[in-house]
Amino acid sequence: MTTEHDQRQPRVVLIIIALMLGMLLASLDQTIVSTALPTIVSDLGGLEQLSWVVTGYLLASTVSTPLWGKLGDQYGRKHLFLAAIVIFLIGSVLCGLSQNMTQLILFRAIQGLGGGGLMVLAQAIVGDVVPVRERGRYQGWFGAVFAVSSITGPLLGGLFVDHLSWHWVFFINLPLGALALFVIAAVLPGSANRTKHKIDYAGIVLLGAATSCLVLMTTWGGTTYPWSSPVIIGLIAAALAMLAAWVVVEKRAAEPVMPLRLFRLRAFNMSSIIGFVVGFGMFGAMTYLPLFMQIVHGVSPTASGLHLLPMMVGVLGTSILSGQLIAKTGHYRMYPILGTAIATVGMFLLSLLDEHSSTLTMSLYLFVLGAGLGLVMQVLVIIVQNAAPYRDLGVATSGATFFRSIGSSFGVAILGSVFTARLNDDIAELAGRTTFPPGFTPAAVQSDPTTLQRLPPELAADFLHVYADSIARVFLVATPVLFVAFLLTWFIPEQPLKQTVGASDLGEGLGTASAERSSLEEVERGLVQLAHADLRRDYYRRLGQLAGLEELSPQGVWIVARLGAHGGWMRATELAERGQVSRAEGRPYVDQTVAAGLVRRSTDGNSLRLTPEGERIHERLLLHHRAGLRLLVADWGPDPELNALVDRVSPQLLGSKTDAP
Structure with a gap:
């Protein structure tokens, strides 16, 4: 006689694998593109738009996450998850077929829109299909997905570029996504449970639009347009107007996307700012380090992905370590202080890199930066959860993760502007003191960095130094930003650690999208993990x-x-x-x-x-x-x-x- 448990178990495992595939696709696409960017720029041009290939995805996934979570509660998660997969796959196909950078950026935003749904709904569906008694085991699996994608993303991107083409960075999503789509459609049962929400559409739109205006302003200001131009002034005015309107909307919303009372909590404010800076530093480094390695040091895309491993190992190792130590000791304040200090040193060391730096030196500097960021990432969510009252626990958690995600978008955009401005200045200076070969223009090197390989050795060395100096300036500008975060960590209050908060969640620490859980679901997650450990x-x-x-x-x-x-x-x-x-x-x-x-x-x-x-x-x-x-x-x-x-x-x-x- 076959029991109900025997019949159900294989189906649950199949569903979990499909959900993990969906989450892997979404989290992988945050990092897999980094090592392919130099090749993409060489093919499509638009070096000055490079940062938006990353920013477009991050912004769309971050801003759409709250909406996916609420719609899933209200209308059923199965069909919403299927829709998210379809949107993600459509975006992936279009990205792979892009003919210019403008198209790629637009299609990356579509991909990010679907990716936000994959991240939030996959974690929510686990609670629908897995009994409480078995949930702790599967939560660990989802945490592992974030860890694996963080480490392998840059390496996989390099492998696809070297052995296929950059288009396959996006096309690889199709068979995996189709498999997840088929399994979920065939096996996942529809849920009759519905939670009615008064969705804060206006708050989501205003916050997303204001953020986009600010990112555009930091990207274009001083490079594409002068800071005093009508375009930049208009973006600033629009952002301020929408932020003011957002404040008014949030005061009246029945279920605000981010209650304003959260900003009365010092722990939330400090953690949000520090999280913003951590995202700023991590994704800024991950975007421009492959460019440095592939152009300045001439390594392959695969090798540049390998060179990033010390940074990701540092992030993962110290993130796990800090979470375990906090759960054991109940003290957390020292970790962001130590982490931001180490990350500041690591970022400054990266600013010292030049065309003569050795691989060992780069690896050591990257590990230092990663170890510092890892000490902070896991802890910030814990700090916010511990300080928030029960009624705001869910939105406080998603709010802290939101600011880190937005920081990632700003980091890539702002540091992209720094890189472009410095590159233009250095090339202009080089043009003033160098005689170029007939038919050669410096603009060719800016639009396609691979042309460096066809230049005379002396001239190529000059341009390699220009690129090295421009990318080093990116890290030099990021250093004082991280130092400001270090100063702010001293203002984080330490309170007795609530027991369910101490049940660390690696996925929450490493991911850049919140699970959008309710306060009750947040406590239940921690309670189940604690109970499983005690059992x-x-x-x-x-x-x-x-x-x-x-x-x-x-x-x-x-x-x-x-x-x-x-x-x-x-x-x-x-x-x-x-x-x-x-x-x-x-x-x-x-x-x-x-x-x-x-x-x-x-x-x-x-x-x-x-x-x-x-x-x-x-x-x-x-x-x-x-x-x-x-x-x-x-x-x-x-x-x-x-x-x-x-x-x-x-x-x-x-x-x-x-x-x-």
């Missing part, structure tokens, strides 16, 4: 003692808990599988519970169920288990919603599959 630490021995079952082994207590959670008859083979032991290994413990009068066997000996006494003991175990969970959420204060949460998840967590003693 693996001799929990059933302690629970048995609380329930007065000292004569019963921890394995026996687990059997009673598992049978009680299942209800009715349960096959002995399924019980053994859930306990991750063979039936023969588990038989002595079953015999113990049978002898104690808590469990009885079926006539054929192949099924088990609780006796009336066993059901009474199970209720006692559940009572003590529920009391322990209430302690984990007690620091949020009394709230009927949290009490209902504990009542709902406690029966599902007790006797779960992965916690057998």
